[in-house]
Amino acid sequence: MGHRAAIVGAGHTRFGALPQTPRELLRQAIDGAVASVDRGFDRRRIGAAYLATLGFGGWQIGNASALVAEEAGTPGVPTLRVENACASGGFALHEAVRAVESGNVELALVVGLEKMTDVSSARRRYWLGVSGETEWERQAGLTFAGVYGLIAARYLARYGVDRTALAEVAVKNHANGALNPNAHFQKPVSREAALGAPRVADPLGLYDCCPVSDGAAALLIAAPEAARPYTDSPVYVEGLGAASDALAVQERPEPTRFEATRAAGDRAFRSAGLERSAISFAELHDCFTIAELLALEDLGFADRGAAGPMTLGGATRRDGAFPVNPDGGLKAKGHPIGATGVAQAYEVFLQLRGAAGARQLPRAERALTHNVGGAGATAAVTIFSAG
Amino acid sequence: MGHRAAIVGAGHTRFGALPQTPRELLRQAIDGAVASVDRGFDRRRIGAAYLATLGFGGWQIGNASALVAEEAGTPGVPTLRVENACASGGFALHEAVRAVESGNVELALVVGLEKMTDVSSARRRYWLGVSGETEWERQAGLTFAGVYGLIAARYLARYGVDRTALAEVAVKNHANGALNPNAHFQKPVSREAALGAPRVADPLGLYDCCPVSDGAAALLIAAPEAARPYTDSPVYVEGLGAASDALAVQERPEPTRFEATRAAGDRAFRSAGLERSAISFAELHDCFTIAELLALEDLGFADRGAAGPMTLGGATRRDGAFPVNPDGGLKAKGHPIGATGVAQAYEVFLQLRGAAGARQLPRAERALTHNVGGAGATAAVTIFSAG
Numbered sequence: 001m002g003h004r005a006a007i008v009g010a011g012h013t014r015f016g017a018l019p020q021t022p023r024e025l026l027r028q029a030i031d032g033a034v035a036s037v038d039r040g041f042d043r044r045r046i047g048a049a050y051l052a053t054l055g056f057g058g059w060q061i062g063n064a065s066a067l068v069a070e071e072a073g074t075p076g077v078p079t080l081r082v083e084n085a086c087a088s089g090g091f092a093l094h095e096a097v098r099a100v101e102s103g104n105v106e107l108a109l110v111v112g113l114e115k116m117t118d119v120s121s122a123r124r125r126y127w128l129g130v131s132g133e134t135e136w137e138r139q140a141g142l143t144f145a146g147v148y149g150l151i152a153a154r155y156l157a158r159y160g161v162d163r164t165a166l167a168e169v170a171v172k173n174h175a176n177g178a179l180n181p182n183a184h185f186q187k188p189v190s191r192e193a194a195l196g197a198p199r200v201a202d203p204l205g206l207y208d209c210c211p212v213s214d215g216a217a218a219l220l221i222a223a224p225e226a227a228r229p230y231t232d233s234p235v236y237v238e239g240l241g242a243a244s245d246a247l248a249v250q251e252r253p254e255p256t257r258f259e260a261t262r263a264a265g266d267r268a269f270r271s272a273g274l275e276r277s278a279i280s281f282a283e284l285h286d287c288f289t290i291a292e293l294l295a296l297e298d299l300g301f302a303d304r305g306a307a308g309p310m311t312l313g314g315a316t317r318r319d320g321a322f323p324v325n326p327d328g329g330l331k332a333k334g335h336p337i338g339a340t341g342v343a344q345a346y347e348v349f350l351q352l353r354g355a356a357g358a359r360q361l362p363r364a365e366r367a368l369t370h371n372v373g374g375a376g377a378t379a380a381v382t383i384f385s386a387g
Numbered sequence: 388m389g390h391r392a393a394i395v396g397a398g399h400t401r402f403g404a405l406p407q408t409p410r411e412l413l414r415q416a417i418d419g420a421v422a423s424v425d426r427g428f429d430r431r432r433i434g435a436a437y438l439a440t441l442g443f444g445g446w447q448i449g450n451a452s453a454l455v456a457e458e459a460g461t462p463g464v465p466t467l468r469v470e471n472a473c474a475s476g477g478f479a480l481h482e483a484v485r486a487v488e489s490g491n492v493e494l495a496l497v498v499g500l501e502k503m504t505d506v507s508s509a510r511r512r513y514w515l516g517v518s519g520e521t522e523w524e525r526q527a528g529l530t531f532a533g534v535y536g537l538i539a540a541r542y543l544a545r546y547g548v549d550r551t552a553l554a555e556v557a558v559k560n561h562a563n564g565a566l567n568p569n570a571h572f573q574k575p576v577s578r579e580a581a582l583g584a585p586r587v588a589d590p591l592g593l594y595d596c597c598p599v600s601d602g603a604a605a606l607l608i609a610a611p612e613a614a615r616p617y618t619d620s621p622v623y624v625e626g627l628g629a630a631s632d633a634l635a636v637q638e639r640p641e642p643t644r645f646e647a648t649r650a651a652g653d654r655a656f657r658s659a660g661l662e663r664s665a666i667s668f669a670e671l672h673d674c675f676t677i678a679e680l681l682a683l684e685d686l687g688f689a690d691r692g693a694a695g696p697m698t699l700g701g702a703t704r705r706d707g708a709f710p711v712n713p714d715g716g717l718k719a720k721g722h723p724i725g726a727t728g729v730a731q732a733y734e735v736f737l738q739l740r741g742a743a744g745a746r747q748l749p750r751a752e753r754a755l756t757h758n759v760g761g762a763g764a765t766a767a768v769t770i771f772s773a774g
Contacts, residue, residue, distance in 0.1 A: 025431055061518075062470070062472040062519075063471055063474075063634065063760045063761040070634065082469050083468045098482075098487055098489040101489040221665070244436075245454045246462070247453045260463070373449075373453070374453075378466060378467075378496075
């Protein structure tokens with residue numbers, strides 16, 4: 001099948017507890033994307049802009065997308081905010097691809113942003129909490145760590161895996177984050193430290209949970225045939241797949257499988273016309289370490305129950321057969337909600353162009369990104385190839 | 388140019404202060420859209436669903452789009468929430484059109500929803516307020532009525548128009564709403580009552596302001612060539628145009644013109660390949676009466692300063708040369724934020740099929756909808772034709 005779209009530029013702020021305002025983060029990510037375009041960039045060619053954000057720092061909540069046009073220096077450009085909780089960025093990318101596919105947008109801008117650390121912790125809990133299911137789970141006091149803790153406990157019991165598999169995800173992703181100058185955490189973590197850390201929601205400990213981060217990331221998307229004026233090395237979007245699931249985890253037949261991820265993955269592979277074996281590496285949504293194991297299985301990269309042994313065997317390390325989260329993942333790079341799905345594609349953009357520096361993978365021809373909303377109620381999967 | 392998409396079904400709840408929950412409103416609007424499809428409907432053909440909402444009743448704020456799949460009876464379908472404040476519905480429609488244009492979605496569902504009356508007034512102010520510009524205007528205590536009041540005062544002074552022109556918009560739209568069984572207000576209002584009502588934000592009085600409403604509306608969108616299996620009378624989408632503007636009104640050169648509306652209108656007409664004169668009637672975003680006058684001018688249906696005399700002369704009445712808001716508009720039909728842009732297209736669907744009952748217009752061949760976010764920072768314009 002033909003390419004569906006091309007990424008011709010990508011930008012990424014530092015992730016972490018940052019001093020910048022939301023506007024400054026937007027601008028910095030967009031400027032980074034613009035600066036990464038090899039040649040011929042003209043802001044006037046941007047025909048649509050998408051903003052992925054959950055709460056915009058609890059500040060400009062309604063109509064915030066208009067600020068993207070201001071900060072991008074593209075007055076008047078149509079802007080739209082999209083929100084699917086933690087999957088907002090992945091879905092925004094899909095809308096941008098469709099905008100160029102529809103033939104009436106030459107260049108689409110996607111920006112993901114979250115500013116979480118300068119709001120009160122009460123408000124932050126509110127913004128995070130509202131993405132959980134409200135009618136039952138929030139009423140019962142279940143936080144995201146709580147939901148994933150229950151899922152993890154069931155997974156470990158069901159498949160006879162122990163916490164070392166979870167710890168191995170943390171150790172690997174922290175090792176990768178240590179090589180990423182944009183990562184929230186840039187320090188390795190030992191297996192002993194991960195296993196010995198205070199419990200947050202049993203069996204999940206401190207190092208099983210991603211941090212609360214600020215940050216932004218941006219992409220410039222063109223139609224495949226329109227990419228060459230901007231660069232000789234575009235990164236192509238080959239396939240899109242998205243899906244939803246019951247919002248309440250309790251309504252799903254089996255909580256250790258995310259049906260939305262499975263369906264989104266199947267659709268993305270069908271849309272790309274590719275097999276699992278064609279993928280060199282993946283960026284998976286590891287908001288908690290257990291989530292990386294679930295994703296490996298739901299996407300068909302590991303059999304049920306086999307993601308733990310696969311991880312313990314080193315296959316998902318940078319030097320393994322199937323590297324996962326070479327940028328550190330949500331776990332170490334950080335998880336500024338709306339930015340995450342966009343930032344995953346940023347990493348793919350670097351890796352597939354051989355521009356990932358110290359963390360460059362030896363083989364990076366095709367990649368997959370996987371972005372999940374809440375505890376699996378929405379999921380977006382995207383498949384990319386090197387130009 | 389060819390049609391861009393086809394509406395094959397549309398649904399609309401009552402607007403007003405309603406007892407239903409957000410889930411119930413979603414379901415009722417979707418069921419209405421499904422019931423309106425003439426034949427051959429199969430939920431499994433829905434390939435994407437869009438939810439337009441600002442606050443989902445302040446209840447399920449994050450990841451709410453997954454609930455659309457639940458209430459539509461389409462488990463697993465990709466869902467996405469879009470939010471551009473009061474323009475969310477119009478932008479959601481555009482995304483759905485692009486989804487079918489991209490060729491990989493057969494049928495797209497668009498649902499707009501707001502539930503505003505069962506939250507505390509403080510929380511409602513919060514949800515409305517957050518769509519105003521935060522850095523300056525909200526800090527100064529400026530509400531939406533305040534912003535539009537200032538715009539109205541300037542408009543009246545600049546063009547030598549008096550408040551009777553504003554009152555005429557209210558009288559007309561209330562007269563139309565009286566014929567719409569879904570309208571929030573179904574009672575006529577006299578010119579004297581409109582002019583004599585208490586002032587809200589001078590020169591705007593009570594009847595110059597739209598109400599705070601609950602409600603939902605839904606559309607089913609197909610590719611043009613895929614519409615006939617569902618109906619012999621699809622309503623075609625001929626053109627889309629959208630734009631943004633500075634979020635803060637104070638940063639714009641002239642507050643009595645909404646540059647986003649002007650640009651969105653120009654793009655929509657260019658995209659449709661049609662002249663203004665081809666449009667039989669319009670659904671314009673009359674959140675305040677002054678906004679209908681601005682829209683007539685910004686969209687090129689009246690010269691600058693001429694919308695007042697045009698309105699006073701009766702041209703925009705149901706029996707006038709260019710009917711505006713035959714369903715009662717935001718003013719009388721109500722304005723459940725996320726639902727509004729979708730509900731405008733619902734009215735077009737009825738009118739262009741000759742199914743608008745007591746308020747059916749004698750000439751309804753092509754129509755335009757105009758949906759504005761906040762005080763003009765985002766705008767979506769759509770042009771439709773009868774099948």
